[in-house]
Amino acid sequence: AANAAGIPFTQGMLMRVLLLIVGYVLCVFWVMRYARKVRAHPELSVVADKMEENRAHFLGNRANTLLEFTATRKWVLLIFAASFAVMIYGVAVLGWWMAEISGVFLAAAIIVGVITRMGEEAFTSTFIDGARDLLGVALIIGIARGIVVVMDNGMITHTILHSAESLVSGLSTTIFINVTYWLEVLLSFLVPSSSGLAVLTMPIMAPLADFAHVQRDLVVTAYQSASGIVNLVTPTSAVVMGGLAIARVPYVRYLKWVAPLLLILTLLNMAALSIGAMM
Incomplete structure (x- = not known):
């Protein structure tokens, strides 16, 4: 992204490192807070109704034995x-x-x-059982990325980007960087590849930042923070969907659980970008 914006990758590094540290601490706090709550009250788990089913799936008849x-x-x-x-x-x-x-x-x-x-039959059955858990994930990712292909080939993504270019022209520094952030959030859903998104947006947004009197490294930071937020929830991510499938957590329940954290991280990103634009 920095290369596409025409700046050294070290420019703006301090803000990105600070965002990483603060965001990491917030995420650890969020997960540990949930873990303590579920340890004390298992019925508050997002998959409490599936506890016995999951116990049987993961442990079988060895639930109370130490292997x-x-x-x-x-x-x-x-x-x-x-x-x-x-x-x-x-x-x-x-x-x-x-x-x-x-x-x-x-x-x-x-x-x-x-x-x-393992015998041939046992190996084949075990292999198929493992693949079965991820079959739905493969279909979801395939369909979601198919939508992306249609939008790219139909020039829909480029149309959205061109409209956004007209939208951000002439805005104040603070409004410009926050509109850029939300534009990157939108495009992150449409362009799953982080490097592809950088190549698509940076050559356009970086020169616009010059006209808005915003440092180019802030535009890079807006892109990175937006991409990071979206990668926590996007259904085109094999990491998200695969992890949820293996852990047997329904996607909708995960969204409800992570939504407050996403809001906190989004406000943190917008505040940091706004402060950077005013400096």
Whole structure:
């Protein structure tokens, strides 16, 4: 984003680091506050009605037993960790992406099946059960990104961006940066790729910031903070939807739980951007 805006990436770093620290503290407080509340009153959990169902799913008939940490289980954990190490090396050094990453985890699953002496039928059933939990996620992400493709090919995204360009022209510094923030929030839903969003918006918004007498690094900060907020809830995120599916938390319930935190973080971002615009 900084490169697309024509500035060094270190410019505006202090504000972004401060936002990171404050936002991290707020998120930790929010999660720990919820954890303490649920520990004291389990019925207040967002999935309280699914507690027995989830207990049976995750623990089966071993809910009240402490599993022995056998040599076989140690090998399974080692292979699990090694698969991530191989994935990181492949992506960073060899240029791997989804096809290669999928192959790594498929190979790791087969090796685990051999080490644990699972039969073919048991391995296949277990593999399908695991994939079943994420099938709905794959459909949601596919449909959501299909909408994005339609909007891009139909030039709808570019039309929205052009209209926004006309909207922010001539605004005061404080209003300009906050309108830019909300524009980035909107476009983050339409353009799931963070780098793609930066390339799409920065060449337009950065020059407009010059006319509004706003530092370009503030526009970059507005983009980053908006993208970060949206990535907590967007249904096109495999991290969000996959995590919720694995944890068996319905998406709507997650939205209700995280909404107050999103409001707090949004107000924090807008306040920081407004202060930066006035300096």
